[in-house]
Amino acid sequence: MTEDDAARHREKMQKRKAVQDAEVAGKTVEKGLLMVHTGSGKGKSTAAFGLALRMLGRGRPVGVVQFIKGAWSTGERGPLEALSVPPWPGLEWHSMGEGFTWETQDRDRDVAAARRAWEKVLELMARPGLGLLVLDELCIALRYDYLPVEEVVAALVARPATLHVVVTGRNAPPALVEAADLVTEMKLVKHHFSAGVKAQEGIEF
Amino acid sequence: MTEDDAARHREKMQKRKAVQDAEVAGKTVEKGLLMVHTGSGKGKSTAAFGLALRMLGRGRPVGVVQFIKGAWSTGERGPLEALSVPPWPGLEWHSMGEGFTWETQDRDRDVAAARRAWEKVLELMARPGLGLLVLDELCIALRYDYLPVEEVVAALVARPATLHVVVTGRNAPPALVEAADLVTEMKLVKHHFSAGVKAQEGIEF
Numbered sequence: 331m332t333e334d335d336a337a338r339h340r341e342k343m344q345k346r347k348a349v350q351d352a353e354v355a356g357k358t359v360e361k362g363l364l365m366v367h368t369g370s371g372k373g374k375s376t377a378a379f380g381l382a383l384r385m386l387g388r389g390r391p392v393g394v395v396q397f398i399k400g401a402w403s404t405g406e407r408g409p410l411e412a413l414s415v416p417p418w419p420g421l422e423w424h425s426m427g428e429g430f431t432w433e434t435q436d437r438d439r440d441v442a443a444a445r446r447a448w449e450k451v452l453e454l455m456a457r458p459g460l461g462l463l464v465l466d467e468l469c470i471a472l473r474y475d476y477l478p479v480e481e482v483v484a485a486l487v488a489r490p491a492t493l494h495v496v497v498t499g500r501n502a503p504p505a506l507v508e509a510a511d512l513v514t515e516m517k518l519v520k521h522h523f524s525a526g527v528k529a530q531e532g533i534e535f
Numbered sequence: 536m537t538e539d540d541a542a543r544h545r546e547k548m549q550k551r552k553a554v555q556d557a558e559v560a561g562k563t564v565e566k567g568l569l570m571v572h573t574g575s576g577k578g579k580s581t582a583a584f585g586l587a588l589r590m591l592g593r594g595r596p597v598g599v600v601q602f603i604k605g606a607w608s609t610g611e612r613g614p615l616e617a618l619s620v621p622p623w624p625g626l627e628w629h630s631m632g633e634g635f636t637w638e639t640q641d642r643d644r645d646v647a648a649a650r651r652a653w654e655k656v657l658e659l660m661a662r663p664g665l666g667l668l669v670l671d672e673l674c675i676a677l678r679y680d681y682l683p684v685e686e687v688v689a690a691l692v693a694r695p696a697t698l699h700v701v702v703t704g705r706n707a708p709p710a711l712v713e714a715a716d717l718v719t720e721m722k723l724v725k726h727h728f729s730a731g732v733k734a735q736e737g738i739e740f
Contacts, residue, residue: 331643339642346637357733365738371719373572373582380578380585380611381738387610388737405592406585409618418614432551437544438536461737494738511732513724514576522716528562532593532666533586533699 362493363511364486368469368502371516378464378496379406382421385494386413390461391420393454397447397476397499398427398467404535419461424450427467444476455489462494469499472506479503567698568716569691573674573707576721583669583701584611587626590699591618595666596625598659602652602681602704603632603672609740624666629655632672636679649681660694667699674704677711684708 331339365381367374382392414421426447428434434443454463472479483505489495497506507513529535536544570586572579587597619626631652633639639648659668677684688710694700702711712718734740 336642340640343637343640347640350637354733357728357731359730359732360735361732363727363732363735363738366724367578368724369722372717373578373585373719373721376585376589377578377582377721378585379588380581380583383584383588383614384581384610384740385737387613387615390737405589408592409588409614409623410592412623413614413617418617432548432555435545435548435552437541494735507724510725511727511730512577514578515722515724516578516582517574517720517722519571519573519712519718519720520715522568523562525564525716526562527564527566527568527716528559530565530568530699532590532595533568535589 361511362489362491362495364489364509365494365496365512365514366469366502366506366510367496367498367514367516368500368507369515369517370500371518372521373516374498374500375466377514377516378466378498379410381494381496382410382462382464383413385462386418386421388461389419391422391457391459392462392464393457393460394421394423394464394466395447395451395454396423396425396427396466397444397471398430399425405532422454426450440474441476444471447471448477448482452485455485455493460490460493462496465495465497467499468497469502469506471499472503473499473501479505482506483509566716567694567696567700569694569714570699570701570717570719571674571707571711571715572701572703572719572721573705573712574720574722575705576723577726578721579703580671582719582721583671583703584615586699586701587615587667587669588618590667591623591626593666594624596627596662596664597667597669598662598665599626599628599669599671600652600656600659601628601630601632601671602649602676603635604630610737627659631655645679646681649676652676653682653687657690660690660698665695665698667701670700670702672704673702674707674711676704677708678704678706684710687711688714
């Protein structure tokens with residue numbers, strides 16, 4: 331790069347930095363966010379557990395309630411268990427689901443499990459100082475009408491001012507999207523399952 | 536739910552389970568995947584670090600190379616450092632970037648930093664037993680032509696058969712998407728920055 335080119339690049343980037351700095355300075359509100367990870371792509375729960383990791387690193391405790399998946403059987407278990415004890419601020423994990431609806435084959439049981447999970451959420455929301463609450467696959471429980479959307483959204487909106495909540499699952503209901511601060515759709519562009527590749531340890535579970 | 540309804544539900548779910556089981560049984564290939572997290576939404580890097588957590592939990596070491604961001608300053612640092620020592624399989628983190636291009640304001644320096652980062656990637660790819668390699672913001676380095684796309688894609692395609700690689704960043708180049716096994720677009724549906732909310736500890740960093 332010639333000296334002239336370098337100078338032009340520097341000038342352009344100085345302007346860009348000024349715009350960027352002004353943008354950051356204009357944002358002043360701090361609040362607990364209601365976040366939703368939805369869509370049919372991968373990464374909805376994985377990104378939520380990534381947030382849990384980040385929040386633990388910032389010294390605030392984290393709660394996790396799983397609405398569909400049952401017993402802990404994923405790779406996160408060990409590392410997150412290790413981060414559940416001092417000096418870490420604490421992580422509390424509740425797997426309250428009993429599996430997907432085609433596994434339980436019993437709708438009344440599914441509804442009862444979702445209700446128990448929801449009661450655990452209300453208990454955790456009342457916990458002083460909690461930094462982040464991960465509500466894994468709550469969208470699925472709402473989608474199958476295991477819980478009334480209005481009741482759930484009203485309680486999430488009334489959360490403590492400093493509590494961040496992340497809700498995952500396909501088909502986020504419109505009322506939840508409406509109430510949320512941040513909604514990300516994980517969109518499937520290309521998937522190896524369609525090429526006959528199976529779910530692998532450390533990646534899918 | 537009446538007994539008839541319950542029986543109908545059960546029958547429907549049994550059929551669904553049979554379909555599901557057959558689908559799973561049809562997938563037999565095991566291989567290290569080339570994954571891409573792209574799009575303008577949140578969660579690209581966060582989900583990649585979530586995968587790192589999962590892979591560590593499965594007992595295989597993880598490497599991270601950051602192409603743009605400089606010094607570790609995010610919440611993941613502490614927890615992932617704690618998971619970098621025994622009994623954990625080990626995590627090696629290299630922040631090789633010097634910040635965004637409007638911060639460095641020096642293109643030659645950006646190109647040199649990307650080249651150093653890429654050399655670190657080649658070194659890690661040759662490391663026997665590595666389970667996952669996170670190439671954070673590599674798409675940005677490709678987008679600004681800090682590195683030639685063909686060279687990068689060719690090396691990624693030639694990776695060891697059991698090594699999973701996840702590449703993050705906006706604007707994934709078509710040649711990378713073409714070569715990948717799994718591509719997810721994190722799509723912004725709604726963002727709190729547009730409501731004046733600032734980046735907050737434990738969430739954005």
